Amino acid sequence: MKDILISGRRLTKSFQSEDKEVTVLNDIFIDVYKGEFLAIVGRSGSGKTTLLNVMSTLVRPDDGDLFYQGKNLLTQQPSELNLLRKTDFAIVFQFHHLIPYLTVMQNTLLPYMHSIKPVSKDLIQRAGHYLTKIGLGDKLNRLPGKLSGGEQQRVAIARAVVKSSGVLFADEPTGSLDKKTGEEIMDFLQQLNHEGMSIVMVTHEPAYAARADRVIELSDGALATPPLSPLHFTEVEEMVA
Amino acid sequence: MNIFTIPISNIRRKLTKTMLLILVFSLGVMSIAALLQVSLVVGDSLERKLSAYGANIIVAPKAETLRVSYGGFHMGDMLYNVEDLDEKGTISAIKSIELKERISVVAPKLVGTLDVGSMSLAAVGVRWDDELGIKSYWAIDGQIPQQPNEVLLGHRAAQKLLLKPEDLLPVGDSLYKVAGVLEETGGDDDQVIFLGLSELQTLLRKPGSISFVEVAALCAGCPIDDIVTQIRTQLPGTDIKALQNIVNQRMASIHFVQKLAFSISLVILLTAAAMIGLSMLAAVNERKKDIGILRSLGYGKSHIFIIFCVEAAIIGLISGLVGYSTGYAASFKALDILALSDNFQPIFSMVQLLGAALLFGSVTVLASLYPAWKGATIDPSEALTSLS
Structure with missing residues (x-):
């Protein structure tokens, strides 16, 4: 039996929109297993990104419980959650979100630049190794503005990977990329997953969802039941094709 | 590479804007330094002149x-x-x-x-x-x-x-x-x-x-x-x-000049500090995205606070050094134009120079406390909504 890494129970989240309250997540139950590649799919506005943000502790739910390795994260202090995001969680956004005035190397090492103590040589070497591995070895001192969209997304992933995090949360990591670059990124994510990293990915691309071990679909803030298998998406993709 | 890399790199990226800010703040510091130098020299000169008017x-x-x-x-x-x-x-x-x-x-x-x-x-x-x-x-x-x-x-x-x-x-x-x-x-x-x-x-x-x-x-x-x-x-x-009346009268004349200079300096300082504060507030709003990224990477409120304060301190330190030096030079010209100095000259002091840098560095940090705090307390989810 697989170990549960993250477990969400009755997760509920609402936002105030103009004069009315909009429920984005409604009584969600979700488990993420250690080492699995989970895809969250759903139409635009279905609550995928909010669920990812809740699971990665960036957004606090209004109700419910969120466990990571058995600890309820919603009872943790903000400083403990900061530490968790610093060490165990890594987040990749759709628009890569690199700091525009930091170089590729600095952006990659950003998780380690939070103190007066300089980043160690070991970490610099490790970042250089990953960046070289993803084809950016000759662009270490470039600013993000001088990179293509795919390269920027690779830097964002390298930033997530260099931390040796336990879980990678990826919000539409291929959303702003062309198909070829998107495939490359997906290959890279799968490779990371094979190396042991748990991945929770939000996507609306059936083809990419099909690469995950498991897929869950959200519809109007609730889980579509029963949970869908990747096979379903393979079939959908074939139908679309 | 450490936490200072972030504000320093941002300053380098926005060099023109930062230089403009430093220029404006330096002008304020220069006015203050020149006014104080002139008031000291004039006070000294006036004191000598007044002392010649009797026992x-x-x-x-x-x-x-x-x-x-x-x-x-x-x-x-x-x-x-x-x-x-x-x-x-x-x-x-x-x-x-x-x-x-x-x-x-x-x-x-x-x-x-x-x-x-x-x-x-x-x-x-x-x-x-x-x-x-x-x-x-x-x-x-x-x-x-x-x-x-x-x-x-x-x-x-x-x-x-x-x-x-x-x-x-x-x-x-x-x-x-x-x-x-x-x-x-x-x-x-x-x-x-x-x-x-x-x-x-x-x-x-x-x-x-x-x-x-x-x-x-x-x-x-x-x-x-x-x-x-x-x-x-x-x-x-x-x-x-x-003869207290005479003494007090003379002292009052000298102190009036110095208090006037001090009051004007204070107004200039407050104006410059307000400008820095507003500029930092604008910078916080501009950089919500950066704050969101940093928070998602595990940076705490204190880290965000430090980043903005360091940025303000750098501007203040440089402005203090430039402003004091130019103010010292300007005080000669002011005394020359006003013909008030007699044979007295402003005195350049290394301690005052470093003091000015520290003082104005502290002033900019103080002026940036609210913007920095505002930046630090931005909810990561709020920052994330500005990411797309």
């Missing part, structure tokens, strides 16, 4: 006063038991006090009456150099006596005696030449004949005696009361008075 401490022998009245008719107060002071002993005692370097002039005087023809006139024996030291406002028709047999007449005394410069004044068996006549002062000086101190001591047969001493001791923040106390300790048998 502010009187050292006189102790005397008993008797009120004379009879049948309801008051005939004024009568002094008795008045003894003259010893010239050498009194002067050396005054010049030996602990705060002696604060004393600019010690002017001893002997007062008596002289019979001139059928009239009796008050005469004052003075040391000419010392007297001119405290009475630089004297305007003289003629010149200051150079010889022992020369006198200086007060304006009204000259009118009474119908004398003018170069005329001769008969006193007893001797003739004195009128070296000069004072222009009207409106004070006691108009009524008297001024002679050399030794000459009057001889005429009055009071060798080595003086009636009182005028002391000029004026400086910004000068401890007049302490000087009086120290002289009193040295000369226990004397009556020492600080």
Whole structure:
């Protein structure tokens, strides 16, 4: 039996929109297993990104419980959650979100630049190794503005990977990329997953969802039941094709 | 690479904007530094000038006063038991006090009456150099006596005696030449004949005696009361008075200049600080995305706070260094234009330079506390909504 890494129970989240309250997540139950590649799919506005943000502790739910390795994260202090995001969680956004005035190397090492103590040589070497591995070895001192969209997304992933995090949360990591670059990124994510990293990915691309071990679909803030298998998406993709 | 890399890299990216901000803040610091330098020099200069307008401490022998009245008719107060002071002993005692370097002039005087023809006139024996030291406002028709047999007449005394410069004044068996006549002062000086101190001591047969001493001791923040106390300790048998009104008036003039400069500086400083604060507030709003990224990477509120404060501190430190240096240079030009400095020059101090850098660095940090706090407390989810 697989170990549960993250477990969400009755997760509920609402936002105030103009004069009315909009429920984005409604009584969600979700488990993420250690080492699995989970895809969250759903139409635009279905609550995928909010669920990812809740699971990665960036957004606090209004109700419910969120466990990571058995600890309820919603009872943790903000400083403990900061530490968790610093060490165990890594987040990749759709628009890569690199700091525009930091170089590729600095952006990659950003998780380690939070103190007066300089980043160690070991970490610099490790970042250089990953960046070289993803084809950016000759662009270490470039600013993000001088990179293509795919390269920027690779830097964002390298930033997530260099931390040796336990879980990678990826919000539409291929959303702003062309198909070829998107495939490359997906290959890279799968490779990371094979190396042991748990991945929770939000996507609306059936083809990419099909690469995950498991897929869950959200519809109007609730889980579509029963949970869908990747096979379903393979079939959908074939139908679309 | 550490946390300082983030604000430094941002400053480098927005070099033009940062330079503009530094320029504006440096101008503020420059104005403050120049104003303070000018006020110090002008205060010093004014102080010297004012100190030349008379004494502010009187050292006189102790005397008993008797009120004379009879049948309801008051005939004024009568002094008795008045003894003259010893010239050498009194002067050396005054010049030996602990705060002696604060004393600019010690002017001893002997007062008596002289019979001139059928009239009796008050005469004052003075040391000419010392007297001119405290009475630089004297305007003289003629010149200051150079010889022992020369006198200086007060304006009204000259009118009474119908004398003018170069005329001769008969006193007893001797003739004195009128070296000069004072222009009207409106004070006691108009009524008297001024002679050399030794000459009057001889005429009055009071060798080595003086009636009182005028002391000029004026400086910004000068401890007049302490000087009086120290002289009193040295000369226990004397009556020492600080002419507080004069002192306070002069001090007020000096302090007014310095307070004015300080007030203007404060307004400039507050304006510059407000500008920095507003600029940082705008920067926080501009950089919500960066804050969101950093928070998602585990940066805490304190880290975000530090990043913005360091950025403000760098601007303040540079502005302090540039502003103080240019302000120092500008103070020369200002003093030149205002023609106020006489021979005084602003003083460049390394300690002041570093102090200015630290002070203005702290001011910018203080001005940025609210924006930095606002940035630090941005909810990561709020920052994330501005990410797409």
